[in-house]
Amino acid sequence: MRTAICEMFDVDFPLFAFSHCRDVVAAVTNAGGFGVLGAVAYSPEQLDTELSWIDERVGGRPYGVDVLVPGRIDSSAADANVRLADVIPQRHRDFVTHLFGKYGLGAPEPLSASLSAFADELGRRVTASGAGGLVDVALRHPIRLIASALGPPPPEMVDKARAAGVPVAALVGTVEHARRQVAAGADVIVAQGTEAGGHTGEVSTMVLVPQVVDAVGVPVLAAGGIADGRQMAAALALGAEGVWCGSVWLTTEEAETPLSVRSKMLAATSSDTVRSRCRTGKPARQLRSAWTEEWDEAQESPGALPMPLQMLLAEGAMARITRAAERGDPGARELAGYFVGQVVGQLNQVKPARRVVHDMIDELAAAVARVRDITYDDAPA
Amino acid sequence: MRTAICEMFDVDFPLFAFSHCRDVVAAVTNAGGFGVLGAVAYSPEQLDTELSWIDERVGGRPYGVDVLVPGRIDSSAADANVRLADVIPQRHRDFVTHLFGKYGLGAPEPLSASLSAFADELGRRVTASGAGGLVDVALRHPIRLIASALGPPPPEMVDKARAAGVPVAALVGTVEHARRQVAAGADVIVAQGTEAGGHTGEVSTMVLVPQVVDAVGVPVLAAGGIADGRQMAAALALGAEGVWCGSVWLTTEEAETPLSVRSKMLAATSSDTVRSRCRTGKPARQLRSAWTEEWDEAQESPGALPMPLQMLLAEGAMARITRAAERGDPGARELAGYFVGQVVGQLNQVKPARRVVHDMIDELAAAVARVRDITYDDAPA
Structure with a gap:
């Protein structure tokens, strides 16, 4: 060509x-x-x-x-003295804890602990x-x-x-x-x-x-x-x-792509994506899932944080959700998802x-x- | 071809x-x-x-x-004994009256009077x-x-x-x-x-x-x-x-297309449309306007009615808004709009x-x- x-x-x-x-x-x-x-x-x-x-x-x-x-x-990301995980409001952490409970992922380890390890580095990329x-x-x-x-x-x-x-x-x-x-x-x-x-x-x-x-x-x-x-x-x-x-x-x-997410993609139609801030803090198209529905539609949702804070919160949670989904956990499979366009139907x-x-x-x-x-x-x- | x-x-x-x-x-x-x-x-x-x-x-x-x-x-449309204009809730009429006031269109004539004349026939089409x-x-x-x-x-x-x-x-x-x-x-x-x-x-x-x-x-x-x-x-x-x-x-x-709406279309970019229920009761893409913003985003919006009720309410109001916009009324020009796709930017x-x-x-x-x-x-x- x-x-x-x-x-x-x-x-x-x-x-x-x-x-x-x-x-x-x-x-x-x-x-x-x-x-x-x-x-x-x-x-x-x-x-x-x-x-x-x-x-x-x-x-x-x-x-x-x-x-x-x-x-x-979010301005916090430009301040090297701030630990980004500390900037995530308690209300947002609580909502993730609530989702883990609701979808049967057991008592979560304290989010801040799992987040801090990689949050600053990830957020500042x-x-x-x-x-x-x-x-x-x-x-x-x-x-x-x-x-x-x-x-x-x-x-x-x-x-x-x-x-x-x-x-x-x-x-x-x-x-x-x-x-x-x-x-x-x-x-x-x-x-x-x-x-x-x-x-x-x-x-x-x-x-x-x-x-x-x-x-x-x-x-x-x-x-x-x-x-x-x-x-x-x-x-x-x-x-x-x-x-x-x-x-x-x-x-x-x-x-x-984790197999649990890949099987969702293979089954999805082009109507099964949503453009949402719930994964990174900026509108991003992804598979519709219990995660997107809860953040975007649930009465008790605190709404997405700005980038990169929502990204830290979501990726921290998603890493655990995906591991559980790969083990076959049904609640985790409902929450699991990933970025994908409407061509997913093809x-x-x-x-x-x-x-x-x-x-x-x-x-x-x-x-x-x-x-x-x-x-x-x-x-x- | x-x-x-x-x-x-x-x-x-x-x-x-x-x-x-x-x-x-x-x-x-x-x-x-x-x-x-x-x-x-x-x-x-x-x-x-x-x-x-x-x-x-x-x-x-x-x-x-x-x-x-x-x-x-809406099931009312199938019932020939119902006057469709009567099915529109007072709260929704009040919101239109509020919009007419807010955008300086003067004291509105009672909406039901202007609606009844054509509502049943239009709704049943x-x-x-x-x-x-x-x-x-x-x-x-x-x-x-x-x-x-x-x-x-x-x-x-x-x-x-x-x-x-x-x-x-x-x-x-x-x-x-x-x-x-x-x-x-x-x-x-x-x-x-x-x-x-x-x-x-x-x-x-x-x-x-x-x-x-x-x-x-x-x-x-x-x-x-x-x-x-x-x-x-x-x-x-x-x-x-x-x-x-x-x-x-x-x-x-x-x-x-009324000239007031046509000039909006000629000036619009492809980002100036919105898919909203606020004109007919079903999602329809149209010019973004004060009408779409008020119905979709204002705290006091009662939300769109089902088709055909929202269509009656909106078209009744729009007929008057368009007449006022054609006369150059600035508030009416903000409210005026029409169905159009994203190609409006072209x-x-x-x-x-x-x-x-x-x-x-x-x-x-x-x-x-x-x-x-x-x-x-x-x-x-």
Whole structure:
């Protein structure tokens, strides 16, 4: 294929695979796409290990890294003297304790104890300085892209990437954000529709992509609602130079998805997701679950905290919920969930990541041929 | 163009134009598309007049009619002995009176008086028997399609349409609804994404269309998020046989849209819509306005009534709000709004409807050519 993105990133097939799992990243890159590792799951040391693992397997083929640096987060995260776990209000801790009791997960260990161990480090990965540490590690590897998943890329990140000759991508949910991110130095815009998994806006991919393409002078990747070759063909028709997919990898053989969550995804329809603040503090699309329903709808819910506090609280609880769900605990299975887009309704089969890429190549070719045949005789009188 | 839909409906260009305005319907049909008149705006007598007007102008070219027959509405609407205006609770009337006061529309005339005149008739147009009256009128004209905009087409409607040799279309927002509508007799499915204006579900067009295409054995039109030829090309890539557009006609020269609302639409971005029950009682996407904010967010809001009661209350109030907005009343301009999809962000120019069709034809050809060029060299190693 020939798009500006293919040339810019030296790929055959402009399919970008966002994943927290190094196996997926390497598999997609080796299949002719471009893997992007979500770094927020890792400490700088862990990230270094993951990227070295990838380097050993991709033989110089291109891949990238994604960090999360939201423009607005709770001010406590910027204060190195504050223990973030201590900032979480008792009312919110109590609600989690209540949920553990209600869903039969037994008397919880005191949340603060389990949280403190990793809360500060995790919470500060999403600050400009915390993400900077991840960026420094990433740039010591032969990465070909740094992406900012939320908010404009901070100036230091852009400067470091420029110095290393690495393009910067930014995810956006509105035309206004796209303009702002390009002004902040983004070389590629990922226009992500509301149907996407994870942090997402309200405008759909179909509506967002052509407007972003018209508004910015840099290549645009489409994200949200793309899990097969027909959807990739649609994204190209909208003016995108390639696609950015996240959800479709979650049910691949390589994915890190816990089996209890994967089986929920395989069974889910496209109506079984919800955009909620209850997991990170910012609106993020995820599987609908007892966790999302309790936080969003229960009378006694205290409402989500700002990022990163809600993220600490939720991830601390979710780690325990997931372990219990994996053991078959029925209450934990109700609470368990994960970020995923509306395409979850199409994910009905576990495949190797490489096969997902190859299927998408074949489906894209078929979709393009179909549209060509339909419109061949075009232009009515 | 050559699609199953083109053959079935004898059109050159599979673009279906939903509008409450006969001028738009005739203009699109005469430009090689297929106009569909929304009948719920009319009494049977008025509908007869509108369709006769269209018949005189389209010279036998194909057009259709759309009715609204939701499966579940307030039981009062089925009881001919109930005056619907009397069923609206005082608390809800009081809230409208409060809004009129707050936005400076002066002391309102008693709402019940202004409502009673048309409430019963309007409210019962959305019952199976009320819609049946509209269908009877429509089938006395040379229509080529009857569409059911909400809920499965009632058996009597399907029987009458079959007897007249007129295909039935049904709008759906989920795969499950698509299967149900086909089982109820729909010959064509309009798969409508959440980004669409008016009554709409939660799943986006990008995600919904391919799943509906795979699930049903009848031709599928894509709706929601389609206002230019790139979006039409995307819909065809997703597997649709054509498209169904509503919002794009609202800013055409012919449209019935009041100027005060049209200027809001021309200025709006794609983030300026909201899916709310506050206009009809069922979730419908519309311009965000003081009306939607007050009903959805104000502490004192009593919440929306079920259909058709909320529709009566809102349309009664909106008729007066729109008149005041047209006079330039600033409070009324804040409250005024109308159904429109997220594509409102693309509607920045008033054009004749015919020109919209011609632009879409040209843009489609360009988009298909672009995708063909990008993918010509396809199938990476």
